[in-house]
Amino acid sequence: MINLTIDGKEIQVAKGSMLLDACKIAGADLPTLCYDPELRLAGSCRMCVVEAKGRSNLLAACVTPAENGMVIETESPDVVETRKIILELLLARHKLECHTCESDGICKLQDYCYRYGVKDSRFQGEGPDIYKDDPNPFIERDYNKCIMCTRCVRACEEITGARAINVEDRGHHAVISTAFNGNLADSPCVFCGQCVMVCPVGALTSKVSARKGKSYQVDKVLTTCTYCGTGCTFELNVKDDQIVGVTSVRDENWSPVNRGALCVKGRFGWDFVTSSDRLTTPLIRENGELRPASWDEALDFAAGKIKEIKDKYGSDAMAMFSSARATNEENYLAQKLMRAVIGTNNVDHCARL
Amino acid sequence: MTNSINELQNDATAIFLIGTNTTENHPVIGYKIKSNVRKNGAKLIVADPRRIDLAEMADVYMQFRPGTDVALINGMMNVIISEGLLDKDFIENRTEGFAEVAKVLEKYTPEYVEPITGVPAEDIRKAARIYASAERGSICYAMGLTQHSTGTDNVKSVCNLALLTGNLGKPGTGVNPLRGQNNVQGACDMGALPVSYPAYQQVTNPEVREKFEKAWGVKLSPNNGVTLTAAINKAHHGELKGIFVFGENPMVSDPDLQHVEEALDNLELLIVQDIFLTETAQRADVVFPGVTFAEKEGTFSNTERRVQRVRQAITPRGDARPDWQILCELSNRLGYPMNYSSPEEIFNEMRTVTPSYAGITYERLEGKGLHWPCPTEEHPGTPILHKEKFNRGLGLFHAIEFKEPAELPDEEYPLILSTGRSLFHYHTGTMTRRAEALDTHQPDNEIQVNPVTADKLSVADGETVRVVTRRGSIELKARVTDILEENVIFTFFHFSEAAANRLTNAAALDPVAGIPEYKVCAARIEKI
Numbered sequence: 001m002i003n004l005t006i007d008g009k010e011i012q013v014a015k016g017s018m019l020l021d022a023c024k025i026a027g028a029d030l031p032t033l034c035y036d037p038e039l040r041l042a043g044s045c046r047m048c049v050v051e052a053k054g055r056s057n058l059l060a061a062c063v064t065p066a067e068n069g070m071v072i073e074t075e076s077p078d079v080v081e082t083r084k085i086i087l088e089l090l091l092a093r094h095k096l097e098c099h100t101c102e103s104d105g106i107c108k109l110q111d112y113c114y115r116y117g118v119k120d121s122r123f124q125g126e127g128p129d130i131y132k133d134d135p136n137p138f139i140e141r142d143y144n145k146c147i148m149c150t151r152c153v154r155a156c157e158e159i160t161g162a163r164a165i166n167v168e169d170r171g172h173h174a175v176i177s178t179a180f181n182g183n184l185a186d187s188p189c190v191f192c193g194q195c196v197m198v199c200p201v202g203a204l205t206s207k208v209s210a211r212k213g214k215s216y217q218v219d220k221v222l223t224t225c226t227y228c229g230t231g232c233t234f235e236l237n238v239k240d241d242q243i244v245g246v247t248s249v250r251d252e253n254w255s256p257v258n259r260g261a262l263c264v265k266g267r268f269g270w271d272f273v274t275s276s277d278r279l280t281t282p283l284i285r286e287n288g289e290l291r292p293a294s295w296d297e298a299l300d301f302a303a304g305k306i307k308e309i310k311d312k313y314g315s316d317a318m319a320m321f322s323s324a325r326a327t328n329e330e331n332y333l334a335q336k337l338m339r340a341v342i343g344t345n346n347v348d349h350c351a352r353l
Numbered sequence: 354m355t356n357s358i359n360e361l362q363n364d365a366t367a368i369f370l371i372g373t374n375t376t377e378n379h380p381v382i383g384y385k386i387k388s389n390v391r392k393n394g395a396k397l398i399v400a401d402p403r404r405i406d407l408a409e410m411a412d413v414y415m416q417f418r419p420g421t422d423v424a425l426i427n428g429m430m431n432v433i434i435s436e437g438l439l440d441k442d443f444i445e446n447r448t449e450g451f452a453e454v455a456k457v458l459e460k461y462t463p464e465y466v467e468p469i470t471g472v473p474a475e476d477i478r479k480a481a482r483i484y485a486s487a488e489r490g491s492i493c494y495a496m497g498l499t500q501h502s503t504g505t506d507n508v509k510s511v512c513n514l515a516l517l518t519g520n521l522g523k524p525g526t527g528v529n530p531l532r533g534q535n536n537v538q539g540a541c542d543m544g545a546l547p548v549s550y551p552a553y554q555q556v557t558n559p560e561v562r563e564k565f566e567k568a569w570g571v572k573l574s575p576n577n578g579v580t581l582t583a584a585i586n587k588a589h590h591g592e593l594k595g596i597f598v599f600g601e602n603p604m605v606s607d608p609d610l611q612h613v614e615e616a617l618d619n620l621e622l623l624i625v626q627d628i629f630l631t632e633t634a635q636r637a638d639v640v641f642p643g644v645t646f647a648e649k650e651g652t653f654s655n656t657e658r659r660v661q662r663v664r665q666a667i668t669p670r671g672d673a674r675p676d677w678q679i680l681c682e683l684s685n686r687l688g689y690p691m692n693y694s695s696p697e698e699i700f701n702e703m704r705t706v707t708p709s710y711a712g713i714t715y716e717r718l719e720g721k722g723l724h725w726p727c728p729t730e731e732h733p734g735t736p737i738l739h740k741e742k743f744n745r746g747l748g749l750f751h752a753i754e755f756k757e758p759a760e761l762p763d764e765e766y767p768l769i770l771s772t773g774r775s776l777f778h779y780h781t782g783t784m785t786r787r788a789e790a791l792d793t794h795q796p797d798n799e800i801q802v803n804p805v806t807a808d809k810l811s812v813a814d815g816e817t818v819r820v821v822t823r824r825g826s827i828e829l830k831a832r833v834t835d836i837l838e839e840n841v842i843f844t845f846f847h848f849s850e851a852a853a854n855r856l857t858n859a860a861a862l863d864p865v866a867g868i869p870e871y872k873v874c875a876a877r878i879e880k881i
Contacts, residue, residue: 136794137789137790137791137793137794138790138794158388158392159384159388160384160387161383161384161387161388161391185794190376190380190776191794192380192384207790208789208790219666221664221665221666222662222664223646223647223662223663223664223666224535224646224653224655224661224662224663225535226535226645226646226647226784227535227779227784228378228379228380228532228533228534228535228779229379229531229532229533229534229535229536229537229538229655229656230358230379230380230381230382230531230655230656231358231535231653231654231655231656231657231659231661231722232381233661236647236666236667238666238667241667241668242667243647243666243667252721253720253721254720254721256359256659256720256721256722257358257359257381257655257657257659258381261381261384262381263380263381263776264380264776264777264791265776265777265779265785265788265791268788268790268791269779269784269785269788269790269791270647270788271787271788271789271790272645272783272784272785272787272788273645273647273648273667274667274670275629275787277629277630277787278628278629278642278670278671278673279627279628279629279630279634279640279642279643279671279673280642280670280671280672280673281642281671281672282639282640282641282642282672283630283637283639283640284638284639284640285637285638285639290630290635290637290640293639295672295674295682298639298640298641299641299679299682299683299686300686301638301639302622302624302639302641302683302686303683303686303687305595305621305622305638305639306595306622306687307687309594309595309621309622312594313594315574316574316576316578317592317593317594317595318593318594318595318596318597319578319579319584319587319588319593319595319596319597320596320597320598320599321581321584321596321597321598321599321601321603322540322545322599322600322601323536323540323545323599323600323601323676324534324535324536324537324540324600324601325534325535325536325600325646326536326540326599326600326643326676327536327539327649327651327652327653327663327676327677327696328536328539328540328542328543328651328652328653328654328660328700328703329651329652329677329696329699329700329703330599330651330676330677330680330696331536331539331540331543331544331545332543332544332551332699332700332702332703333677333680333681333684333691333699334545334599334680335543335544335545335546335550335551336569336691337680337683337684337687337691338578338597339550339556339565339569339573339574340565340569340570340571340573340689341571341684341687341688341689342687343573343574344574344578345547345548345556345574345576345577345578346547346578346579346584346593347544347545347546347547347578348545348546348547348578348579348580348581348584349537349540349541349545349546349581349601350534350537350581350601350603350606350607351532351534351537351540351541351546352499352500352580352581352582352866352867352868352869353581353606353607353869353871
């Protein structure tokens, strides 16, 4: 074990722990932008710098191993001044459009500028216009807001394994790009949106959710995906009784199968729920056409016909195709209805199809 | 799955994928497999007639002729036995029937199997060695293995392979079917099957039946019911008079749609309960509007048998009602009162007759959910099956001979047609075709054709062609791609306007499971 002092608190951490973890244990809230607990360390944004007694340089806590006897200050005047300058440098390239930004309220850059009182940047200059007009229907790529934390690049490679994007060029000209700076549809991108999930600012956002509600206007309901059998969990974002988006839950205690990772259907394929095609009233066939009916009328009609068939031909003349999309409770009731009420074991579902 | 999903990322040291295009059909499981291969160096074997994404990173890729699964797996087992790579202790202590299998396998040398499958003998050897010598080998499969007239034989063959090498009952091993629909596992568990009550308790077993008669307070039929595919045939003959279709769309998903259409039109009563006016609902006598997963409470059971909560986020649209309420209303009108106040109450009744779910409560499902079997409220759930013993005691080997698919190509229909799914759509497209971004990205069906075949037919990439089988024809765009062999073509089944199941063969069913042979039928391409 390693003993060190953080903000006057003596703590013990396991050998190999980074200062960032040690600070967390000590209760210090270090700002981070490029750090993601699931991804390879980048150590590039320097927001998490701390001061170590006896060291001339500030240390990036996410990539510095804790050492015995270290005395760490996490919010010393030097540290705060450095973080302010870093934020100003980032703002110099970040297009400030908070009022229309999809990430307003969940933007880490916004949070840290607020925390350190950074209103604007002294580092004005000619910035490249790097908005990427990508016609795909899923992901908006506004690199004028990109802070080059590279979390998207690492998530694409390490979580999804697609390796669709990387850093192109260096220094002031560096930008996130597909090979030959093409559209995502022409790259190995699978539109899973893991990049949207990890982006700490508003550079990568969902086109499907755009302008449907800001983060602080929605309620989030944890549920299980309706598509394949993997059983991913996510949060449905709800505003005014409409689904307006899907967000990841990265805590494995609540997202045990997928830990926040999703596929294109789960993350971007939820708007069928509120499609104008939805059936909203029972229908009965009359003179060859389906017409709207009341629930009583439709249920009475169905029950009457079932009884008729049962009396005339016996219970085995009825069958039910239950649903692999419906819940366990509903499938239990469906087979109970056929077996206990109608009197036949003719119940199946499309497990084979 | 005998094992759990995360073991594919963290525990398996070799993964054998057969008949699963995991990155497209179970994308999140695909990510985990890729991660295990790249980060931990797990070995990967892929057997699939199409050179799918995961084949590109495989240690061995076997591009085999559709429908020759048994021959291929028997070939691998022949190598394992002849090279002494089998797990003798496991075979001796945990299995029976090995001698019969070994006898059948004798003739399936890689050289014998090569001309049947089209896989070079040396690749079969390599694949067998990797899987058999792995410390923890996992087999995953999906409908590519099962949708054959020999589907049951194919599944038994991969079970043989796992038994032969002792790859069961430990983390990172197992025989792992990746199930295609969110709650297909749960629908089976709940007894939405013609031969079993919840938890696979057989309807023909008098003791079981008595238990359910007592629980439900009525006499129950002692006869097995009919499967979905058989029900369609019976409706076609006029023997079946009424079908209640609840959240299914046989007019897109079932084989030979002409036949399905005639069968449904032959009925006296077709009830459809769904969220959209599907191709099936359009033919109904009465339609009940149900709700989506976002409008109801309940549980789903995923492919690894993990039961998880579904939670209501919004109110039902219009006059639509939660499906459980509709079923209760109908039951009440049929003279059997069902008065549940909530899905949880239904769940609690269900678990009193479902031993594998008996210990699961909504309260316990908060958070990580639970894997069944979970027999008591103190039981932690069972992520890995068959640890100490199998359900029947010893694991049973099945000696399986290779059989050709039901419909082979000939002069008139020289190509093998396979069907499947795309990453961007789901099943009959009822939901994803109405998800704007997904349908914008992939609005049309396609027929995948090898460049050499396309060239022979003078068909260009993107050209609209007609695909014809003995059942019917559809017109769709050709996508010229070398991921499949010259005599194989592939299409998606999501698109009702160019419905793959106009082409598929309803006469070729697995004799045990009744599953249709979606992966093999004879077809030709015509230029328009």
